[in-house]
Amino acid sequence: MKRRIIDYEKLTTEVLDLLVEKFPDGYNYDDIMxxxxxxxxxxxxxxxxxxxxxxxxxxxxxxxxxxxxxxxEEMGEDDSDPTEISNEDDFPDEY
Structure with a gap:
């Protein structure tokens, strides 16, 4: 198995895909070597x-x-429907 150390400036789309897939919410202290x-x-x-x-x-x-x-960029700028209400509890009682 090959081993490569890569700087962020030289990331390929393939490696970026792997990073985003493995760390969708970012990496934690425990993930760092x-x-x-x-x-x-x-x-x-x-x-x-x-x-x-x-x-x-x-x-x-x-x-x-x-x-x-x-x-x-992969998800698009805004995939949400502006008229869609996701949770009525988010609005004050007067609505």
Missing amino acids: TFQNARGETIKAVEVRTDDTIYLVKIGMKLEQKMEDYSE
Whole structure:
């Protein structure tokens, strides 16, 4: 199995899909792996897998924003019907 460390700037659509699928609400502290690379730098990453590759995607605020933007893009800007009322309890009693 191949192992790859990827920076958020070099993410492919495939890896972004895997990230959004695995972490639809974002990742937690427990999802983060911390290790030192060959240069002695501390790296924090989250893991996603395909059939033949393990990807460690370096994390940071920019990765979170990229995942969020990509997820919103996939869902469309607003798929909701503005005339649909989802829960009557959300309105004050006078309505």
